[in-house]
Amino acid sequence: xxxxxxxxxxxxxxxxxxxxxxLKNPLPFHSDNFNRLGNTFRLKISFSDSVLFSRDxxxxxxxxxxxxxxxxxxxxxxxxxxxYVGKGLLTAEGTHWQTQRKLIQPAFHKKQLVxxxxxxxAAITSEIIKIETDTDFDIFPIMNDxxxxxxxxxxxxxxxxxxxxNQIQHITEAAQTMLVRELRQPYLGWYFKASGKIEKxxxxxxxxxxxxxxxxxxxxxGDQRFDDLLDMLLDxxxxxxxxxxxxxxxxxxxxxxxxxxxxxxxxxxFAVQLxxxxxxxxxxxxxxxxxxxxxxxxQSLKESPYTQAVIEETMRLYPPAYFIDRVNIxxxxxxxxxxxxxxxxxxxxYEIHKDPTFWEDPLAFKPERFIGVPKNQYSSxxxxxxxxxxxxxxxxxxxxxxxxxxxxxxxxxKIAHKTAAIEISPLITLKPKNAILQFEKR
Numbered sequence: 001x002x003x004x005x006x007x008x009x010x011x012x013x014x015x016x017x018x019x020x021x022x023l024k025n026p027l028p029f030h031s032d033n034f035n036r037l038g039n040t041f042r043l044k045i046s047f048s049d050s051v052l053f054s055r056d057x058x059x060x061x062x063x064x065x066x067x068x069x070x071x072x073x074x075x076x077x078x079x080x081x082x083x084y085v086g087k088g089l090l091t092a093e094g095t096h097w098q099t100q101r102k103l104i105q106p107a108f109h110k111k112q113l114v115x116x117x118x119x120x121x122a123a124i125t126s127e128i129i130k131i132e133t134d135t136d137f138d139i140f141p142i143m144n145d146x147x148x149x150x151x152x153x154x155x156x157x158x159x160x161x162x163x164x165x166n167q168i169q170h171i172t173e174a175a176q177t178m179l180v181r182e183l184r185q186p187y188l189g190w191y192f193k194a195s196g197k198i199e200k201x202x203x204x205x206x207x208x209x210x211x212x213x214x215x216x217x218x219x220x221x222g223d224q225r226f227d228d229l230l231d232m233l234l235d236x237x238x239x240x241x242x243x244x245x246x247x248x249x250x251x252x253x254x255x256x257x258x259x260x261x262x263x264x265x266x267x268x269x270f271a272v273q274l275x276x277x278x279x280x281x282x283x284x285x286x287x288x289x290x291x292x293x294x295x296x297x298x299q300s301l302k303e304s305p306y307t308q309a310v311i312e313e314t315m316r317l318y319p320p321a322y323f324i325d326r327v328n329i330x331x332x333x334x335x336x337x338x339x340x341x342x343x344x345x346x347x348x349x350y351e352i353h354k355d356p357t358f359w360e361d362p363l364a365f366k367p368e369r370f371i372g373v374p375k376n377q378y379s380s381x382x383x384x385x386x387x388x389x390x391x392x393x394x395x396x397x398x399x400x401x402x403x404x405x406x407x408x409x410x411x412x413x414k415i416a417h418k419t420a421a422i423e424i425s426p427l428i429t430l431k432p433k434n435a436i437l438q439f440e441k442r
Contacts, residue, residue, distance in 0.1 A: 004338040007052070008037035012044040016187075023184045027350060027426055034351060040337065045186055051344045055351035057358065057381040059334050063326050063345065064388040070332055073390075074325040074344055080182060081258075083198075084175035084205050086251030089393060090259050099238065101393065104252065107232040108393050113400060115227045116154045117297040123149040124405045128412060133439050140269045140435045143405075145169075147265035150401050151257055156215055157226040164211050171208040172258050175201050180427045205254075212250045229256070256394070262429050263320035264398050268405055269432040270318040271311055274365050275410070276418040276437050281310055281367060285410045297404070304403050309367035311402045315384035317365065318422070319349040322430040324386060349383055350430065357381075413439040 010033050015022075018029050030053060033041050040054040054060065063071050072078075072093050082091035089100050106112065127146035131137060152165045178201040182192055192198050219230055233252065237243060244252070275282050288306045293299070324347045332339040339345070354362040358381040360369070370378075385392035392398070409415075416438035423433040 004333075005336050007040060007042050007337060009042045009050075010037070010044065012047065015043060015045055019185070019187075025424070025426055026184070027424075030348060031351065034348075051346055052339065053346050053348065055348045055355065057352045057355065060324065060347045060352065060383065061380055061387065062334050063347070064324070064383070064386065064390070067332060068388045068390075070329050071326040072329060074327045076183060076325050080179055083202055084179065085172075085254040085258050086247075088251040088255030090255045100248075100252070103236050103238060103244065104233065105393060107229055107236065108397055110396055112232060113397055114298050116229070116397075117400065119153040119157060119228065120150050120401055121297065121404060123153040124401070124408050128405070128408050131409075131413060131439050133413070133441055136436050136438060138434070138436050139272050140265070140432050143268040143272070144261070144265040146405060147261040147268065147401070148257070150264075151260040154397070155229045155253065155256065157228045159218065159226070160215060164215075168208045168211060168257060171204055172254070175205055176258070176262070176428050208254065209250050212253050213246065216246060216249060259392075260394055260397070264401060266320040266429055266431050267311065267315055267318070268402055269435050270422065271314040271402070271406060272409065272415065272437065273418070273422050273432065273435055274314055274317070275310070275406075276415045278365055279415075279417050282410055282415060285310065285407060289407055289411060301400055301403055304407070305371050306367065307403045307406055308399065309370040310406065311399065312370040312384070313365060313367040316353045316359070316382060318424065318430055319353055319384055320429045321384070321386070322350040322426060323348060324383065352381055352383070355381065412442060414442055415439055
């Protein structure tokens with residue numbers, strides 16, 4: 001008989017005792033448990049339910065890549081989030097996900113993204129010029145709007161107006177705020193249902209669907225081609241030659257808005273704050289841009305290793321998707337630890353990306369650690385876009401957008417040196433808090 005490792009457990013009583021602190025920021029609670037109990041522990045969240053928390057990079061690689069067929073996304077995404085945004089790539093599973101991934105993947109190939117770079121640049125430029133100079137200025141709203149506008153313009157070119165963009169943004173962000181409350185306060189699930197709060201937010205998302213259906217209809221009935229993401233998705237065909245059904249297309253568009261803007265806006269805001277703490281990094285980006293050999297966007301992106309490294313280091317220190325969730329279909333064994341069938345697993349990228357086992361001086365901002373190294377050097381312990389078959393489909397899109405955004409900002413402004421600590425607000429994603437800086441025109 002095999003003696004399996006005992007997984008340490010955090011009691012329900014301890015969870016409830018710290019519930020208000022967890023609602024505000026769960027990271028200190030989890031960090032304390034990791035430091036007390038080791039890299040993997042079980043947290044009781046009710047009399048019958050528990051979650052397996054882990055900062056074991058080896059276990060995460062096992063789950064996402066080596067034994068990925070035995071793991072599926074948890075109900076957090078497949079049910080809780082799906083009720084607001086539908087069954088798109090982020091929330092779908094099984095054969096439905098495989099079919100959609102195969103259909104949509106070509107739209108995000110690098111050769112297709114080249115067609116979007118003008119739209120991306122236009123959206124970035126229109127928002128960056130709104131930065132106020134010589135005064136305290138919160139950069140997050142600008143980066144949030146920039147990321148949302150970039151997705152909107154990449155999807156619809158100029159066919160969507162400002163009011164529609166703002167309404168979709170408001171609806172998607174309101175739904176995510178409600179979802180945070182559901183996840184942080186599972187013991188109030190009965191109240192959220194009885195009070196009609198969930199029903200109200202679900203109904204609210206119908207407004208966004210109406211706007212998107214109108215845009216789809218106008219595009220189908222129009223005679224102009226934009227070569228944007230909407231055109232690419234309308235052109236896409238399944239193996240039997242059929243196009244995506246309208247409801248499914250709307251689901252995918254909502255997913256692109258939800259997943260495509262929030263993580264990017266968070267990462268950009270953290271990156272700007274880190275540049276404020278490290279003026280030399282601003283100058284390195286400026287020097288890199290001065291050495292460009294062409295004004296071609298794609299070639300310039302290839303000539304931007306330092307700017308890309310700044311973003312990569314930012315996502316190491318402040319990973320926007322700071323937790324990855326999975327559920328195992330069948331019982332699994334990892335390094336003499338038994339994981340019972342149907343276990344809910346949550347992996348902390350926030351912890352893994354700072355593990356001194358893998359990272360020299362892990363709390364320091366050192367973009368150079370990502371320059372001139374093989375692409376696979378960090379693949380076992382760096383997961384900003386996930387890993388395996390479900391790696392984020394928009395990772396190249398996001399990197400291009402973030403490189404162009406930082407370079408546009410640095411070419412127009414100097415960010416005043418700031419030593420204050422960067423504040424965080426962990427919600428569905430890791431969000432910045434009080435990102436107040438000072439800018440001056442270059």
